[in-house]
Structure formats: structure tokens, C-alpha cells
Amino acid sequence: MNMRINNEDIVRLFNEMAAMLEIKGDSAFKIRAYQRAASTIEQLSWSLAAAAAAGDDLRKIPGVGKAISEKVQEYVSTGRVAAYERLAEELPPNVLSLLEVPGMGPKTVKAATAELGITSVAELEQAALDGRLAQLPRMGKRSAENILRHIRAQRMRSDRTPLGIATETCDAVTAALFEACANLVSITPAGSLRRWEETIGDLDLIAVSERPEETGPALAALPSVREVLVAGDAKTSVVVDPGIQIDLRIGEPDAMGAMLQYFTGSQQHNIRLRDYANRRGLSLNEYGITAVDGGATERFANEEMFYARLGLPWIAPELRRGAEELDAARNGTLPELLVESDLRGDLHLHSDWSDGKFPLEEMVEAVAALGYEYMAITDHSQGLGVANGLTPERLERQVGILKSLQERYGMTILCGSEVDIRADGAMDFPDDVLAMLDWVIASVHNAMGQERGVMTARIARAMENPYVTAIGHASARLLGRRDPVDFDIEALLQQARDTGTAMEINAAPERLDLKDTHAARARELGIPLVINTDSHHVDGLANRRFGVAVARRAWCGPQHVLNAYPRAEFLAWLRTPKPERTARFAAMAGGPTAGF
DNA sequence: GCCGTTTTCGGCCCGACTGTTTTCAGTCG
Numbered sequence: 001m002n003m004r005i006n007n008e009d010i011v012r013l014f015n016e017m018a019a020m021l022e023i024k025g026d027s028a029f030k031i032r033a034y035q036r037a038a039s040t041i042e043q044l045s046w047s048l049a050a051a052a053a054a055g056d057d058l059r060k061i062p063g064v065g066k067a068i069s070e071k072v073q074e075y076v077s078t079g080r081v082a083a084y085e086r087l088a089e090e091l092p093p094n095v096l097s098l099l100e101v102p103g104m105g106p107k108t109v110k111a112a113t114a115e116l117g118i119t120s121v122a123e124l125e126q127a128a129l130d131g132r133l134a135q136l137p138r139m140g141k142r143s144a145e146n147i148l149r150h151i152r153a154q155r156m157r158s159d160r161t162p163l164g165i166a167t168e169t170c171d172a173v174t175a176a177l178f179e180a181c182a183n184l185v186s187i188t189p190a191g192s193l194r195r196w197e198e199t200i201g202d203l204d205l206i207a208v209s210e211r212p213e214e215t216g217p218a219l220a221a222l223p224s225v226r227e228v229l230v231a232g233d234a235k236t237s238v239v240v241d242p243g244i245q246i247d248l249r250i251g252e253p254d255a256m257g258a259m260l261q262y263f264t265g266s267q268q269h270n271i272r273l274r275d276y277a278n279r280r281g282l283s284l285n286e287y288g289i290t291a292v293d294g295g296a297t298e299r300f301a302n303e304e305m306f307y308a309r310l311g312l313p314w315i316a317p318e319l320r321r322g323a324e325e326l327d328a329a330r331n332g333t334l335p336e337l338l339v340e341s342d343l344r345g346d347l348h349l350h351s352d353w354s355d356g357k358f359p360l361e362e363m364v365e366a367v368a369a370l371g372y373e374y375m376a377i378t379d380h381s382q383g384l385g386v387a388n389g390l391t392p393e394r395l396e397r398q399v400g401i402l403k404s405l406q407e408r409y410g411m412t413i414l415c416g417s418e419v420d421i422r423a424d425g426a427m428d429f430p431d432d433v434l435a436m437l438d439w440v441i442a443s444v445h446n447a448m449g450q451e452r453g454v455m456t457a458r459i460a461r462a463m464e465n466p467y468v469t470a471i472g473h474a475s476a477r478l479l480g481r482r483d484p485v486d487f488d489i490e491a492l493l494q495q496a497r498d499t500g501t502a503m504e505i506n507a508a509p510e511r512l513d514l515k516d517t518h519a520a521r522a523r524e525l526g527i528p529l530v531i532n533t534d535s536h537h538v539d540g541l542a543n544r545r546f547g548v549a550v551a552r553r554a555w556c557g558p559q560h561v562l563n564a565y566p567r568a569e570f571l572a573w574l575r576t577p578k579p580e581r582t583a584r585f586a587a588m589a590g591g592p593t594a595g596f
Numbered sequence: 597g598c599c600g601t602t603t604t605c606g607g608c609c610c611g612a613c614t615g616t617t618t619t620c621a622g623t624c625g
Contacts, residue, residue: 029608033597065598105623138622142615191625202625230624232613237624247625249612262610267625274609279602285610 005049005076007041014038019099020087022106036063039268040323045520052076094119102150111136125151161244162479164509166193166200169244180218183210190263195317196549198512202245204263212250219248255287257300262286268322318552338551342558345374348441348532354379355387356536366538368411373567376414376439381428383420384445392433414438423447425461434467443472452486459492463501466578470502470530473513489518493525500581502528502562507547519554528562528585559589
């Protein structure tokens with residue numbers, strides 16, 4: 001049994017099988033079945049390989065039936081899947097890389113490989129240049145030129161954009177459009193940005209304007225636009241400067257419900273929702289809802305009305321992933337999700353004593369301005385020399401200053417530290433130094449290439465330290481820049497529960513760490529989550545919205561998040577001896593009976 | 597390949613845009 005196969009491997013397997021079946025020209029429904037299974041598996045909070053190894057029935061997963069479950073079993077027990085290998089053998093090498101070129105769909109890839117013998121993107125580029133590509137059926141000079149352009153554009157940009165950068169681009173484009181269009185009423189982001197996915201493919205915007213015909217051309221004319229891909233009446237697509245594609249749709253105020261719903265997706269959510277509607281004799285599109293047997297299209301001003309027409313409560317965009325959320329909506333079991341205003345503290349903050357940009361007082365002042373009840377200053381420990389980490393002597397002085405500041409604020413100011421977890425799992429401060437602190441975050445900042453077992457044992461050891469309150473940004477990933485460290489997340493979360501250690505959701509948009517599926521698993525295990533901004537600057541405090549989004553995507557409500565509790569309850573948890581904190585948290589999260 | 601308060605067989609989401617056609621196939625989301 002190979003339990004080291006993770007869900008991502010299985011997702012990739014089925015997505016590649018779907019792509020290969022497309023090129024073969026197999027049934028569109030079979031292809032969709034593989035895609036749906038991949039999408040559902042991607043969202044699981046638990047390891048499919050481990051469940052398969054344990055003999056669980058995988059067919060309980062929606063979209064997974066006999067054939068797919070057998071392929072997972074085969075993959076986990078042998079490390080290979082015969083059906084996948086057969087497909088790969090039937091097709092020319094590298095066909096999947098050809099499919100990734102925009103404009104190259106399954107039909108064109110098939111023709112290019114079969115008739116021109118193309119086996120790589122470089123050969124495709126050559127064929128586009130020398131005119132052979134244009135000779136293919138239903139191709140022509142323009143199509144070949146577009147393919148060539150896409151190959152060159154693709155080389156210049158990475159495939160997906162981290163959420164933080166996409167948000168900045170969205171804000172900039174929106175402001176520029178308002179500047180350029182006097183008649184613009186609103187711009188609403190949809191798509192993966194509205195669902196707060198950690199990375200964004202394209203930016204989907206919906207515009208409402210008094211002069212809708214002017215909006216698309218105005219977008220195409222913005223100075224930051226590098227290229228115009230599509231310019232139609234209903235839709236304009238451009239690429240703007242950081243290399244992000246923007247799809248702009250024109251909406252009408254009295255029909256925004258369907259428009260927003262349609263373009264928020266996800267694709268799997270929409271497929272399932274339309275299937276659900278079809279069974280009730282209704283057909284959905286971006287303009288409204290129509291009875292299958294004819295009649296006028298009903299229009300809806302907002303999404304609440306749109307979902308209500310289907311007999312469903314509104315479903316938060318973060319949950320629209322095409323898996324459990326539709327059943328929950330039908331059964332009335334959608335969760336009450338965390339909102340930004342539920343947060344009552346921030347417990348991971350840096351000042352200019354280490355690598356922050358602002359003095360202690362200014363950080364405290366900025367946090368107090370949010371109306372928080374508590375906070376912790378957590379500058380780096382001594383080992384992180386590049387970040388001007390504090391020696392025990394400096395830390396002791398800082399503690400003294402924070403205690404004097406405390407007298408000026410109604411807010412509780414905890415003395416903390418973000419302490420390095422050394423390569424062997426030892427803490428970067430001795431216990432007698434940690435003992436003077438109220439709040440200790442333990443984080444990995446170096447030796448990130450450690451083998452899985454070593455890294456897991458390293459973090460697990462840190463959790464055993466009686467002074468370590470929480471693990472910070474556990475995977476240490478930087479979206480688009482640094483891969484997560486390799487660890488056994490299930491083992492670590494079990495250890496967190498056993499030791500009474502909280503797990504951070506680091507809200508810095510380049511981190512989002514824990515990620516959504518891991519946070520969901522922590523919630524299931526009853527581990528307290530803490531949403532921190534890890535701010536090095538007063539402006540960083542606004543990043544809490546990204547952390548809240550991760551928690552929402554993990555189906556978390558305020559009861560699952562430590563820093564959403566009132567000060568008295570939070571401090572009572574903190575005063576509880578560490579081994580008893582898991583039980584303490586369970587009592588807090590248990591409901592109104594858990595008082596003081 | 598999956599699925600069922602219509603179904604264990606016969607269904608399976610929907611539309612915009614482009615470029616190639618001379619009415620629509622292919623691609624995309």
C-alpha cells in the first residue's frame with residue numbers, strides 16, 4: 001500500500017485521464033464524470049489513499065462509482081493505473097502540453113498530432129510559423145496566428161495568480177474603469193476571486209452601466225491593457241499588465257441575481273445546480289430562470305431571490321464548490337459562517353523590534369482602532385538573524401514596555417514571540433525564557449527541505465513544548481513562490497489535538513496557511529483555529545479578510561476560531577493547563593451551556 | 597462513468613465569441 005499518494009496526485013490522474021479521453025473523442029459524459037470526481041476529491045479534508053488502504057468504501061464520495069473507486073484502489077496498492085497507461089500509450093507523447101495552449105482544444109490537438117506529427121509546444125510553434133497549422137481543417141491564417149500569439153504569451157506568464165495580487169489588480173482595474181466611464185454604476189467581482197480561491201485563473205467582473213455599450217470598449221482602452229482577446233456585445237476579455245486575464249460581462253440591475261450566480265461558479269457548482277433545476281422542470285442561464293416547457297424568463301435582482309426560486313437558501317460563494325454544499329442547502333444544514341466582525345483579537349504581530357516596520361505603540365494603536373479586545377506582539381526569536389530576532393535580554397525589555405503600555409489600553413496586550421522551531425524540533429528559546437511569555441507561536445523558517453518524516457517529527461516535537469500555544473503558518477508555503485514543506489498533516493493535527501496546541505490560519509495573502517482543506521480537518525478534529533494577520537505593517541491588519549475567507553471555505557463558524565471568543569473565554573482557555581485545552585475548547589464550542 | 601421521491605437504463609448545463617464557413621464547429625468558462 002502506498003499511502004504517500006496524496007489527493008493532489010489522484011486529482012491530477014483523473015484530470016489527465018479526462019483530457020486524454022477528450023482528445024480521443026470519447027463520450028463527453030464520461031469525461032465530465034472524471035472531472036467531477038477530480039473536483040470532489042480535491043476538496044476532501046482527509047487522505048483518500050489512507051481511506052482506500054483502510055478498506056473504506058470510496059463510493060460514498062459523490063461522483064465516485066465502481067470504476068473510479070477501483071482505479072483509486074489500484075493506484076494506491078500498485079502505484080499505477082492500467083487504464084491511464086493504456087490511454088497514454090494510445091496517444092502521441094506530450095499531447096497534454098499541447099492542450100494547455102489556449103485556443104488548442106481536443107479536436108485541434110488531435111488533428112495537429114495525427115496529420116502534422118506534432119509532439120511538443122515547440123513543434124506546434126514551428127508549424128504555426130511555417131503555415132502548416134493553418135492547413136488543418138477548420139483552421140486558417142487567423143487561427144494559426146492566435147495560437148502562435150498564445151504560445152508566446154503563455155511563456156511570459158505563470159498560469160494562476162495568487163489571491164492577493166489578483167485582489168490588487170481587481171481594485172486597480174475597477175478604479176480605472178470608474179475613472180474612464182462616467183456612466184458606470186457598479187463593478188462586481190465574480191468567479192474564483194469572489195469564491196476566495198487561493199489562486200485565480202481569470203478575473204471575472206460584472207459591470208452595470210447606464211451606457212452598457214461603452215463599458216467593454218472602455219476596458220479595452222485602459223492603459224494597463226496589454227492585449228484584447230475578445231470584444232463582443234456581451235463580453236470583453238483583455239490581458240492587463242501583470243499578465244492577468246480579465247473577463248468583463250455586462251449585467252442589468254434587475255437581472256443581477258442570475259448573472260452573478262452564473263459567473264461566480266464554480267463550474268461544478270453550476271453543473272449540479274442546473275441539474276437540480278432541470279429535475280424540477282426549470283432551466284438556468286445567466287439571464288434568469290425559464291420553465292423547460294416554455295414561457296418567459298424570470299429575472300432576479302439578487303442571488304437570494306434566485307436561489308429562493310429554486311427552493312434553496314442563499315449559498316455563500318466560498319462554499320460553491322459543487323460538492324457537499326447543495327445537499328446541505330437542501331437539508332437546511334448550511335453552516336453559520338465566520339464573518340470579519342466576529343474577530344476579537346490578532347495574535348501574530350511584528351514590530352520594528354524585529355522585522356516589522358512600525359514601533360510597538362503604533363502597532364498597538366492600530367489594533368486598538370479595530371475595536372479588538374486582545375492582541376499579542378510576537379516578534380521573531382533570536383535564531384532568525386535576518387529578521388533581527390530578539391535575544392532573551394531584548395525580549396525581557398520588550399515585555400516590560402508592553403506591560404507599561406497595557407495600562408493605557410482597555411485591550412489586553414499579550415507578551416508573545418514567534419519562536420523558531422529549530423531543525424531538530426527544539427525551540428529557539430529555552431523554557432525559562434518562554435515561561436515569561438503569555439503567548440508563543442512556533443514556526444518553521446529554515447531547513448524547509450527536510451524529508452517528510454523528519455519534518456513531521458520536528459513540528460510534533462514543538463507541539464509538546466508546554467509553552468507553545470500555537471503553530472504558525474504550518475506549511476511555510478509562499479503562493480507561487482515556495483512550495484509547502486512536506487509533512488503528514490493528519491499526524492500533525494492529531495498531535496495538535498493530543499497536546500492542546502492551536503493551529504494558525506495565517507491571513508497574509510501570500511501564505512493562506514493552513515489552507516482550506518487542512519483547516520477543515522482541524523475543525524473536524526476539534527482543534528482551535530486562530531486567524532492571524534502576521535502583520536509587519538499597520539496596513540497588514542486588513543488582511544484578516546483573507547484569513548476569514550480560508551475559515552469560511554473550511555465551513556468554520558465563530559465557535560471554531562479561538563480569537564472569535566470574548567476576552568474572558570479566550571483568556572480562560574489560555575490559563576487552562578495545555579493538556580486540558582482540547583477538552584476546554586470542546587466545552588467552549590459546545591454551545592450556550594459552556595459558560596463561566 | 598455516474599446516478600435515481602421520474603429512472604438499475606437512459607438520461608447527463610448552458611451560452612458567447614471567433615473564424616471558418618456559407619450554416620456552424622470548436623473553444624472557453
